[in-house]
Amino acid sequence: RAHPGHSTAVILAGDVPWEWFERWGDTRVHHRGKDYEAFRAGFADRLLELLHQHYPSTRGRVEHVSVGTPLDTNHYLGKSCGESYGLQQTLAKSEADFSWLAARPQIPKWPGGLYLAGQDVTCE
Template structure:
């Protein structure tokens, strides 16, 4: 979705917050989502003169089962109509909290679980990472090599979200570096001027 709009922050649009009600897909399927997550990724680029907006909401992959065996851009008019309904509902939801948003839109694209599954290969179209269930988090997750020279990285090897994805990469790189790999990476991220000197860590009376 592109527009000439700008924004100061990422915002959720829902008042009051009721997790169960907001997670119910019935309203979203009817084109009336209870909430939406609004973000403007292009604001990270200070040179941008036009901006992209993302509106995100969760929807069970089962709702797209009828088109599971179809191909991208060849899923049929009923699928395209469904996407247009979802888009209209999301835009209207944001418009309620951010009047004028809809007038700034020049182009709209809709991604569904089928889109994510087709391009990224994530089962059931989960665009973030594996389900954060107690069973998954109970197991040891570490980027150890499952075959010579292959290391795992990303949120699926650590914990959920952006921070989990970042630390998954850090631990994978640490494994490649060998013993004390992660401490070496963490130490290198600290400016030299802020690192403690060897003398500062030595016991009183000792000499270097």
């Protein structure tokens, strides 16, 4: 291991409501203002508290925190409302009919060496 005794944790908070960040939608990255930075810091604190609740041994041991918001997704990925990570997941989907999923398009002779990748690739 490169760094014995150290670990990395990544928390993906999917489906964060765009409305929480919409008021800063016309601002530029790194120039969003103190109120945005305070909101983002509070968001990070809440996520860290959830981490500590589930993994108590992490409390007091976190060395670095970096938070990306839907605004960052817009800036770096060219999105419009912070959308990312493919299909929205709900509890109902775990009990749903998955016949709409397809491992690959229905092509009579699948070309060898052709692989599909990316967001929503399993959707027909």
